[in-house]
C-alpha cells in the first residue's frame with residue numbers, strides 16, 4: 001500500500017491556474033494527513049476539498065477521515081454539497097482544490113489504482129440501460145478487468161441478493177427506480193472493492209429490499225470493508241452507521257462516531273441544532289383548506 005506523502009503537493013498558484021477561484025477557507029493550507037507507524041491509514045482521507053460552480057461555492061474546504069472498517073454516514077440538507085464532495089472523492093468530478101486518498105492512494109494522482117479499490121453508486125447515475133440487468137452487471141465486471149469465469153459466478157449471486165433474479169433478462173430501461181438503484185449497486189459490488197461509496201442508496205428502494213441491502217452492507221463491513229452512505233434519513237443513519245459527518249453549506253459541521261456527534265440527543269435533533277433552517281409555514285395561508 002502506498003504511504004502518504006509527508007507534505008501535500010504544492011497547490012497550484014492562481015497565476016498558473018487562470019480562471020480558478022481563490023482558495024476557500026482551509027483550502028490551500030490544509031495539511032496532508034500524516035499517519036504514524038501505529039495509526040491505521042483511513043479508507044478515505046479528504047483534505048481541503050473545494051469546488052465552485054460560477055459564483056456558487058458548493059464545497060468549501062472539506063476535511064474528513066473515514067476509518068477503515070467503518071460504516072460512515074454523510075448527512076446534510078438539500079444542496080449541502082454531499083454529492084459534489086462524494087463525486088470529487090471518487091474521481092468523478094475534478095476538485096478546484098484539495099486532495100483525496102483512498103487507502104493511501106491519491107485519487108487524482110493515481111486514478112486507476114484508486115478506482116480499483118472503490119465501488120461507487122453515484123447520484124442520478126446514467127446506466128447503459130439498453131442492456132439487461134444481467135448483461136449490465138457482467139459488463140461492469142469485465143470493464144474492471146475481471147476474468148469471465150469469476151464474473152459469471154458472481155453475477156447470479158448479486159442478482160439474487162438484490163432480488164432481481166427474475167428480472168435478469170429485462171432491459172434496465174424497463175426497470176423501476178428502485179430496481180435501477182439495486183442493479184447499479186450490484187455493478188458497484190462486482191469487483192469486491194475495499195471501499196463502497198453510495199450516494200442515497202435507499203432512495204426509491206422498497207423496505208424489504210432496503211433491509212436486504214443493509215444486511216449485505218453490514219456483512220461487507222464485518223468482513224473488513226468500508227461503506228460511506230449519504231442519506232437524508234437520520235433514523236436510518238443512526239441505526240445503520242457507526243460514524244457520521246454533518247455537512248451544510250459546503251462545510252463539515254461535525255464528524256466522528258455517531259454517539260460523539262449526537263451527544264446524547266437523537267441524530268435528527270442534533271442535525272436540526274447544527275444545521276438550523278426550520279421554517280414556519282408563514283406565507284402559505286392560501287394553502288389552508290378550512
Ligand SMILES: Nc1ncnc2c1ncn2[C@@H]1O[C@H](COP(=O)(O)OP(=O)(O)OP(=O)(O)O)[C@@H](O)[C@H]1O
Nearest residue numbers: 053056057058076077078079080081082083084085
Ligand atoms: N453542476 C452544477 N452546476 C452548478 N451548480 C451545481 C452543480 N452541482 C451542484 N451545484 C450546486 O452546488 C450545491 C451543492 O450541491 P450538491 O448536489 O452537492 O448537494 P447535496 O448535498 O448532494 O444535495 P441533495 O441532498 O439535495 O442531493 C448546490 O447549491 C447545487 O445547486
